[in-house]
Amino acid sequence: MAALRTHVVPDGPSERFDRALVRAFPDLSRSRVQALLAEGKATVDGVAEKPSFKVMSGHTLSLEVPALVALSLTPEHHDVPVLYEDDDLVVIVKPAGMVVHPSAGHDTGTLVHALLGQVKGLSGIGGAERPGIVHRLDGGTSGIMVVAKGDVAHRALSEQFAIHSVDRRYLALVHRVPLHDAGTFRSRIWRDPQNRLKMASVIPGRTKKGRTQQVEENWDDENDRPLRRGPGWERPVEDEGDDDADTLGKEAITHWSIRFRGERVAALECRLETGRTHQVRVHLSEAGHPILGDVTYARRDCVPTAALRDAVTALTHPMLHAFFLAFDHPDGRRLSFSAPPPPDFVAMATLIGFDALAPAPERPVKRAPRTS
Numbered sequence: 001m002a003a004l005r006t007h008v009v010p011d012g013p014s015e016r017f018d019r020a021l022v023r024a025f026p027d028l029s030r031s032r033v034q035a036l037l038a039e040g041k042a043t044v045d046g047v048a049e050k051p052s053f054k055v056m057s058g059h060t061l062s063l064e065v066p067a068l069v070a071l072s073l074t075p076e077h078h079d080v081p082v083l084y085e086d087d088d089l090v091v092i093v094k095p096a097g098m099v100v101h102p103s104a105g106h107d108t109g110t111l112v113h114a115l116l117g118q119v120k121g122l123s124g125i126g127g128a129e130r131p132g133i134v135h136r137l138d139g140g141t142s143g144i145m146v147v148a149k150g151d152v153a154h155r156a157l158s159e160q161f162a163i164h165s166v167d168r169r170y171l172a173l174v175h176r177v178p179l180h181d182a183g184t185f186r187s188r189i190w191r192d193p194q195n196r197l198k199m200a201s202v203i204p205g206r207t208k209k210g211r212t213q214q215v216e217e218n219w220d221d222e223n224d225r226p227l228r229r230g231p232g233w234e235r236p237v238e239d240e241g242d243d244d245a246d247t248l249g250k251e252a253i254t255h256w257s258i259r260f261r262g263e264r265v266a267a268l269e270c271r272l273e274t275g276r277t278h279q280v281r282v283h284l285s286e287a288g289h290p291i292l293g294d295v296t297y298a299r300r301d302c303v304p305t306a307a308l309r310d311a312v313t314a315l316t317h318p319m320l321h322a323f324f325l326a327f328d329h330p331d332g333r334r335l336s337f338s339a340p341p342p343p344d345f346v347a348m349a350t351l352i353g354f355d356a357l358a359p360a361p362e363r364p365v366k367r368a369p370r371t372s
Helices: 017-024 032-038 111-116 153-162 279-286 306-313 343-352
Strands: 003-008 042-044 060-065 084-087 089-094 142-148 166-177 182-191 197-204 250-261 265-272 322-327 334-338
Touching: 017 032, 017 042, 017 060, 017 279, 017 334, 032 042, 032 182, 084 334, 142 153, 142 306, 153 322, 166 279, 166 343, 197 279, 250 279, 265 279, 265 343, 306 343
Parallel strands: 142 322
Antiparallel strands: 003 060, 042 060, 084 089, 089 142, 166 265, 166 322, 182 197, 182 250, 250 265, 322 334
């Protein structure tokens, strides 16, 4: 049976409904609260309100929390490499081409099915179809993920992802060579209304009529090519006072640096300050550097050399690999893990002249401040 939980908002300034719910029920993860809110399980004084509704002192927040459903998924046996495991969590390397959890068109063969056949006792906070899943990688992206085995670990890890204290680094093989050594892409990302399978950077105040404008390019007419952005580039976001995601999207920040320059191709290291859906793929494509093999965000003006054309066309997934992950264990230890790219990534990197197995250069990383 579902449990109805209530909370009376104390004296203080007004606050968004979704944020007030997270604060009112700290034992539930942010993603769990957001999912219940989207399902209509939350009310203010008995009335279902938008996430952006401002709640004030005296309002009664109600949240219907369904009982966890027993897992009905059938465990499957797949060879998913395990980098670390203890009673609280497991760190694995997701293969490229494996979807993280069941969804439309993916009833079997997901990472969740593999984990059920390989790991004992996964957290149930994520729901019956997402046991232990704290964060995700795109189906075509390979790399390191941490999975929670207990609810305490799940909440602790989710909080770190929410405050951006997790260090996530990716390797990407991209079209064109950036003009600068490093930089930052900053925008707000939301669903592209013209193509529901894609995400795009949006401009605040211009999406209410269903229009999404991508980050514009400066075009070099003399040389007939786009001008790539320099270090520290960011789009100014005009906050009009309403931070409803339906209007503004979600802030996305990607720090990048060049690891290798080739002929019309490059290898980039990307460090994610945030973790939005398709974030790296969107930012690189909009900057004129779509990832090799990424047909979803491919650009017609990006053409590899004749020597690489057949190899790039034959790619079955984007050349994007999450090679490094660092986070705080629930017991306070800082853990870090690295994993080399898969063979097809290494082979493509070798073709362009990049040694994908060489150690990454050490760079200082600023960790986000902890919040109480």
